[in-house]
Amino acid sequence: MNAPVPVSLLVNGEPIDAFVLPRLNLADFLRENLKLTGTHVGCEHGVCGACTVRLDGEIVRSCLMLTVQAQGASVETIEGLSDSGEIADLQAAFRERNALQCGYCTPGMLITAQDLLKHVSVPDRRAIREHLSGNYCRCTGYQAIVDAVEATAKMRAERGV
Amino acid sequence: MTVTRAPADTLSVLDRPNSYIGKTVPRPNLDRLLQGRGQYVSDLELPRMAHVVFLRSPHAHAKIAAIDADAATRMPGVISIVTGRELEAVITPWVGVLSHLKGLKSAPQHAIAVDRVCWQGEAVAAIVATSRAAAEDAMEHISVDYEELEAVTDMRAALDPAASVIHAALGDNLAFERTLDAGDVDLALSGSELVEADFVFGRHTGVTLEPRAVVADWNPAEARLTIYQGTQAPHMVQNIAALHLGLREAQVRVVCKDVGGSFGIKVHIYADEMATYALSKLLRRPVKFVADRVESFNTDIHARDHRCRGRIGVRPDGTITAFEIDDLTGIGPYSMYPRTSAIEANQVVNLVGGPYATANYRARARVVFQNKNVMCQYRAVGHPIACSVTEGLVDLAAAKIGMDPVEIRRRNLIADDAYPCASPSGMKFERLSHHASLTKLLQMMDYDALRAEQAALRARNVHRGIGIASFIEVTNPSAAFYGVGGAKISSQDGVAVRLDAQGSVICQTSITEQGQGSESLTAQIVGSVLGVSMERVRVTLGDTDNTPYGGGTWASRGAGIGGEAALQAAKALRENILNVAAAILQSTPAELDIVDNGVVNAADGAPRIDLNELARIVYFRPDTLPPGIQPELMATRHFVPRQYPFAFTNGVQASWLEVDTETGFVQLLKHWVVEDCGTIINPQLVDEQIRGGVVQGLGAALFEKCIYDERGQLTNANMADYLVPMSGEMPDIEIGHVVSPTQESELGAKGAGEAGTAGAAAAVANAVNDALRPFGATITEIPLTPQVILTALGRI
Numbered sequence A: 001m002n003a004p005v006p007v008s009l010l011v012n013g014e015p016i017d018a019f020v021l022p023r024l025n026l027a028d029f030l031r032e033n034l035k036l037t038g039t040h041v042g043c044e045h046g047v048c049g050a051c052t053v054r055l056d057g058e059i060v061r062s063c064l065m066l067t068v069q070a071q072g073a074s075v076e077t078i079e080g081l082s083d084s085g086e087i088a089d090l091q092a093a094f095r096e097r098n099a100l101q102c103g104y105c106t107p108g109m110l111i112t113a114q115d116l117l118k119h120v121s122v123p124d125r126r127a128i129r130e131h132l133s134g135n136y137c138r139c140t141g142y143q144a145i146v147d148a149v150e151a152t153a154k155m156r157a158e159r160g161v
Numbered sequence B: 001m002t003v004t005r006a007p008a009d010t011l012s013v014l015d016r017p018n019s020y021i022g023k024t025v026p027r028p029n030l031d032r033l034l035q036g037r038g039q040y041v042s043d044l045e046l047p048r049m050a051h052v053v054f055l056r057s058p059h060a061h062a063k064i065a066a067i068d069a070d071a072a073t074r075m076p077g078v079i080s081i082v083t084g085r086e087l088e089a090v091i092t093p094w095v096g097v098l099s100h101l102k103g104l105k106s107a108p109q110h111a112i113a114v115d116r117v118c119w120q121g122e123a124v125a126a127i128v129a130t131s132r133a134a135a136e137d138a139m140e141h142i143s144v145d146y147e148e149l150e151a152v153t154d155m156r157a158a159l160d161p162a163a164s165v166i167h168a169a170l171g172d173n174l175a176f177e178r179t180l181d182a183g184d185v186d187l188a189l190s191g192s193e194l195v196e197a198d199f200v201f202g203r204h205t206g207v208t209l210e211p212r213a214v215v216a217d218w219n220p221a222e223a224r225l226t227i228y229q230g231t232q233a234p235h236m237v238q239n240i241a242a243l244h245l246g247l248r249e250a251q252v253r254v255v256c257k258d259v260g261g262s263f264g265i266k267v268h269i270y271a272d273e274m275a276t277y278a279l280s281k282l283l284r285r286p287v288k289f290v291a292d293r294v295e296s297f298n299t300d301i302h303a304r305d306h307r308c309r310g311r312i313g314v315r316p317d318g319t320i321t322a323f324e325i326d327d328l329t330g331i332g333p334y335s336m337y338p339r340t341s342a343i344e345a346n347q348v349v350n351l352v353g354g355p356y357a358t359a360n361y362r363a364r365a366r367v368v369f370q371n372k373n374v375m376c377q378y379r380a381v382g383h384p385i386a387c388s389v390t391e392g393l394v395d396l397a398a399a400k401i402g403m404d405p406v407e408i409r410r411r412n413l414i415a416d417d418a419y420p421c422a423s424p425s426g427m428k429f430e431r432l433s434h435h436a437s438l439t440k441l442l443q444m445m446d447y448d449a450l451r452a453e454q455a456a457l458r459a460r461n462v463h464r465g466i467g468i469a470s471f472i473e474v475t476n477p478s479a480a481f482y483g484v485g486g487a488k489i490s491s492q493d494g495v496a497v498r499l500d501a502q503g504s505v506i507c508q509t510s511i512t513e514q515g516q517g518s519e520s521l522t523a524q525i526v527g528s529v530l531g532v533s534m535e536r537v538r539v540t541l542g543d544t545d546n547t548p549y550g551g552g553t554w555a556s557r558g559a560g561i562g563g564e565a566a567l568q569a570a571k572a573l574r575e576n577i578l579n580v581a582a583a584i585l586q587s588t589p590a591e592l593d594i595v596d597n598g599v600v601n602a603a604d605g606a607p608r609i610d611l612n613e614l615a616r617i618v619y620f621r622p623d624t625l626p627p628g629i630q631p632e633l634m635a636t637r638h639f640v641p642r643q644y645p646f647a648f649t650n651g652v653q654a655s656w657l658e659v660d661t662e663t664g665f666v667q668l669l670k671h672w673v674v675e676d677c678g679t680i681i682n683p684q685l686v687d688e689q690i691r692g693g694v695v696q697g698l699g700a701a702l703f704e705k706c707i708y709d710e711r712g713q714l715t716n717a718n719m720a721d722y723l724v725p726m727s728g729e730m731p732d733i734e735i736g737h738v739v740s741p742t743q744e745s746e747l748g749a750k751g752a753g754e755a756g757t758a759g760a761a762a763a764v765a766n767a768v769n770d771a772l773r774p775f776g777a778t779i780t781e782i783p784l785t786p787q788v789i790l791t792a793l794g795r796i
Helices: A026-033 A078-084 A088-097 A106-119 A125-131 A143-159 B011-015 B030-034 B132-139 B185-190 B234-245 B271-283 B293-299 B343-351 B383-401 B405-412 B434-445 B447-458 B518-530 B558-585 B611-620 B683-702 B755-771 B786-792
Strands: A005-011 A014-020 A052-055 A058-061 A074-076 B050-056 B062-068 B078-083 B123-129 B143-148 B174-182 B193-205 B213-219 B224-229 B252-255 B287-290 B302-314 B320-330 B361-368 B463-475 B493-499 B505-509 B537-540 B592-595 B598-601 B607-610 B634-639 B647-659 B666-676 B732-739
Touching: A014 A026, A026 A052, A052 A106, A058 A106, A078 A106, A088 A106, A088 A143, A088 B030, A106 A125, A106 A143, A106 B030, A125 A143, A143 B683, B011 B518, B011 B558, B050 B132, B050 B271, B050 B293, B062 B123, B078 B132, B078 B271, B123 B132, B123 B271, B174 B343, B185 B302, B185 B320, B193 B383, B193 B683, B213 B271, B224 B234, B224 B271, B234 B252, B234 B271, B271 B287, B271 B293, B302 B343, B302 B383, B320 B343, B320 B383, B343 B361, B343 B383, B343 B463, B383 B405, B383 B463, B383 B755, B405 B434, B405 B463, B434 B447, B434 B463, B434 B647, B434 B666, B434 B732, B447 B463, B463 B755, B493 B518, B493 B558, B493 B611, B505 B518, B505 B558, B518 B537, B518 B558, B558 B592, B558 B598, B558 B607, B558 B611, B558 B634, B598 B611, B607 B611, B647 B755, B666 B683, B666 B755, B683 B732, B683 B755
Parallel strands: A005 A074, B050 B287, B224 B252, B320 B361, B505 B537, B666 B732
Antiparallel strands: A005 A014, A052 A058, A052 A074, B050 B123, B062 B143, B078 B123, B174 B361, B193 B302, B213 B224, B213 B287, B302 B320, B463 B647, B493 B505, B493 B634, B592 B598, B598 B607, B647 B666
């Protein structure tokens, strides 16, 4: 079980074939093998949310998942979501509201916020705080992030998105 | 926003048309972070880069009898396994003392332990391999023969003459003691009601989301070491690394791009970082060290850890007659280098009673060695301790004489027209605004309505509390902080500004960026003073090869010191530009101005020459300039405050919360802050600094504690067991401002980074006690966990 095994997956729409050690977690695979360093590693045990990515449409902690478990899956990282424009309005709201300081939690925060907005069109502040409560931010005090997510939700509702 | 004093007439550069000063504008370069395209040190890879992991002691105190690394050396990918003894040949040990903290002592500390370990987590060997995983695999095959020694963990027991002495050569476990006796405390207390309490502050830590990270790259061909490090003080790292590796400063370059959180955690130089620099030199290749989360908990500096006995005297009319404290703080086995671990206790002595007018103050602070991780400066050094003790005592005094907590503060806070003045501990206050701040806070929170709501809910067995905490904050530190004590930590900062060949502006500043907005405030100031739009201003920082020499970012100095340097550099460049413009236009500098990226007539604003065109002439057609003109489209200025050793700021916080007396859980409902940081450069950034600071203070108040057992084992060294504030538990935080610019600089800015953390825990503790008043319970311990609250209520 210690030898590299083949794995095939889609990352940000791009087919990837690689040989990986079975123990390699998805966060390290994205960062070290694919150089997608926007996926950050904060705690390495699934608490902080910095490594959040989307796997077949659902958000997961990439530090808690082995790369081989992503066999055949579609993984989307912050780089992919940025380039596709899917979260451009959310990113703009974060920029306007200064909803980040050091920016280390931000990729995970954005992906988690987008997940909420996909499922609930206009969540209230309580719901936003609860949905983001698995993503640690030491800098902002969270209020600016909640404001930015709330503003994005309202703008999308007005646009009928 | 309330402005207590209009800026002086000379502040005209701040009032220029299209000034960015005082305006909320988005930080430049945020898109990089928003798209996951930041450049953190943990992201960095270099050709031939090796990875180091450290084998760390499982014991709090032990002799290292033998290390057997033979099997590990043969593991795949292993490049080298290095012990403390072997690394000694490359790097010298250090002692963390400062001469102005008289009597402060510490023992020589090595990059990797030699012969003996003094806390659980101290490194005993470095494993360098082609990948971190390979290094970790090999680490498991190293066997270390330890002889366990008695661990001194309790800071009171450490001072017992019978206690084992951690560093025998030092004689005892007392690292530092300071006493102060101002006024006549005994006389003041003899005629007063007395209140006493023991305040207990748990150890907590910074938990930066990106752990400490270093890539050290010794290039033997150039005889130069490049250190990529997430640090707040690049020039300090340069100086220290050079000193202990036997290099000249010019042989060391420190580069710091994006930093995933710092808060004082990354203003120090850690033994494992020193070891990484040394390993790169030893092995002649780049070496990367990134702490994992368990290592972060065990080796990032811890903070606070105080037991403070406090006394206050009060008369029936509410007059506070005296404060007295006896503070004990545990710092681990070494005073941290180079800032030392005595600064916090020193600050506590300086700051207790600070907002209040009483002249009678007696203090003793003792700093004690223990076999626990090192304790040192973290955001708002000493402030939360001083504020919690002071404000806890003031509330207890109010309760004793049956006075409202607001009223007792009104009667004792230093009057807003009493400045300049000094505190009993000798701190010089240029101008503070306690009363204006308190008045504004009460308006914002609608104090009377909250009191009425509290009373109505109490009748329904719902227990809510209001806590108020006034505070003072040390910012803009001069050389009095470290320089006078012999530490090579610069208190001045420099900014170089130049006009490029297309009329854009490049700034190089010695302050650093960790997300607080240093780039933004620099660009805002330079753009405003020069009359150039912010989009045309690019800021470079965090690189000792490419910035002026300076202190970096700590103790809330970026805006006040680095901002003033930027202002002065921009003024100088502006003068240079107008001089050359006058020569080109056959005019005089006084008749010209720069607005919207172009030189205009000062009188009527008519455009004369675009900066782009001016730069083109200067750089590419200097032959067309009049004889004798040598344009200097670059200017550098440095700044440090000289008149006041620190710019004190002030503020007041209030917490509104509910205590569930059945479960002991606290629900934060709302938090208010009024703060006076002088000139505000970017209101949004200031407010977010304060909010972030408040939440760090709330973490200390309710959740965060490094829990050690009696053998010095840290029992909750992970983010699942060590609780940090998450969005679900945090309240909305409302911020207001009073503005008293410092007259020491033209900009008038003071710091705002510590303010939130300084007062949050005190406000929460006072609010919890306010909520529990019907039960006759008083708690003077943080974190206020359900266990602490239920114990105070007699339920467990």
